[in-house]
Amino acid sequence: MAATIRLQREPFDAAAEAAALARGRTDIGAIVTFTGICRGEENGAPIAALTLEHYPEMAQAEIARQVEAAEARWSLLGLCVIHRFGRIEPGAEIVLVVTASSHRHDAFAAAEFLMDYLKTHAPFWKQVEQAGAKSGDKSGDKTWVAAKSSDESAAERWVNAEQIGREQP
Amino acid sequence: MSVKLLYFAWVRERIGKPAEEVEPPPGIATVADLIAWLSKRGDEYAHAFENPKVIRTAIDRAHVKTDAAIAGAREIAFFPPMTGG
Numbered sequence: 001m002a003a004t005i006r007l008q009r010e011p012f013d014a015a016a017e018a019a020a021l022a023r024g025r026t027d028i029g030a031i032v033t034f035t036g037i038c039r040g041e042e043n044g045a046p047i048a049a050l051t052l053e054h055y056p057e058m059a060q061a062e063i064a065r066q067v068e069a070a071e072a073r074w075s076l077l078g079l080c081v082i083h084r085f086g087r088i089e090p091g092a093e094i095v096l097v098v099t100a101s102s103h104r105h106d107a108f109a110a111a112e113f114l115m116d117y118l119k120t121h122a123p124f125w126k127q128v129e130q131a132g133a134k135s136g137d138k139s140g141d142k143t144w145v146a147a148k149s150s151d152e153s154a155a156e157r158w159v160n161a162e163q164i165g166r167e168q169p
Numbered sequence: 170m171s172v173k174l175l176y177f178a179w180v181r182e183r184i185g186k187p188a189e190e191v192e193p194p195p196g197i198a199t200v201a202d203l204i205a206w207l208s209k210r211g212d213e214y215a216h217a218f219e220n221p222k223v224i225r226t227a228i229d230r231a232h233v234k235t236d237a238a239i240a241g242a243r244e245i246a247f248f249p250p251m252t253g254g
Contacts, residue, residue: 036254050215052253055177055246058230059253065231095254115254120233122230123246124253125178167188 004080007059011093011156012082018098021078028077030104032111034168040090042145046131049095051142052085052094055123059083066117069100073162074106081114085124113158120147122156172239174207176217177248180224183217193239200226201235203245223249 004017018033063081070076074162078100088094097114101107127142171192181187197206201211201221208218218224228244239245 026174034228036180053178054232054253055175058227058246062232063232072172082235118254120251122253123177123248123251126252145252151254164189 001071001076002078003058004072005063005067006080006082006097007054007063008012008058008082008084009086010017011084012096012098012126014093014098015081017096021080021100022072025077028100029101029102030107031078031098031100032104032107036095036115038088038092038094042128042162043096045091048091048129049087049089050094050145051087051127051129053125053127055084062122063118068112070114070116072111074101074110076106076110079110081118083118083122083124086115086152087129105144114153116158119151123156170240172242173244175244176244177246179249180217180247184213187191198238198240199235200228200233200237200239200245202212203239217247225250 004021013140014033014035018031022028022031040046052084063083067079067081070079076099078098080098082096084094093117097111099110099114103166126145128145129142133158171190173190175186176184176186176187191207192204193203197203204218204221204233208215215226221235225248226235227248228237228242234254240254
């Protein structure tokens with residue numbers, strides 16, 4: 001199954017990526033396209049930008065492992081993950097997950113699984129640049145975003161669900 | 170045996186460099202041993218590793234727990250919990 005994984009600084013076009021995945025195919029009955037977007041506030045305060053640091057070699061390997069896990073678990077006909085790094089402003093896209101299958105259940109489930117794992121296992125770290133910094137200020141000061149326990153719980157439920165599935169007679 | 174260490178995010182900021190080569194002495198067998206040994210190298214390391222519970226580790230680009238053996242590792246990375254996606 002063709003899987004595209006890209007790490008890039010530049011913006012991406014979600015619709016174009018989904019269209020490319022499905023082009024010429026008549027076996028695909030469902031495409032789910034998820035885009036993660038930079039919001040304009042963090043912890044109630046407006047932000048100027050997010051900056052994403054990453055560990056490039058590991059990010060590629062880790063996302064490939066997650067994609068492999070998704071392929072093993074659901075019937076997928078196509079998959080695309082794009083994750084940006086560098087400076088990203090509010091309203092701009094950060095991450096894309098596209099999944100394709102014959103029927104909708106697998107496409108939805110695989111997309112959610114991949115997002116839950118990207119949030120907790122992909123080696124990226126966000127810094128927030130606060131809004132309102134004037135030139136001459138001690139700006140360029142950035143603070144690290146803290147990981148959320150709700151993201152950890154979201155990733156864990158896929159493990160629990162799989163274990164329960166295995167225990168079923 | 171020397172091993173390359175990589176530091177990311179605020180771990181890198183506290184230690185003051187993104188990477189280095191180290192030669193842990195015999196007896197440093199696990200990730201937890203390595204973190205304890207690194208913490209003694211200086212204040213900046215102690216500061217970076219002051220709360221080992223929030224340090225995540227990868228050996229050769231795969232996540233590991235702190236009881237993982239470091240023998241044979243070529244690259245060990247230390248970083249805070251991830252915030253990608």
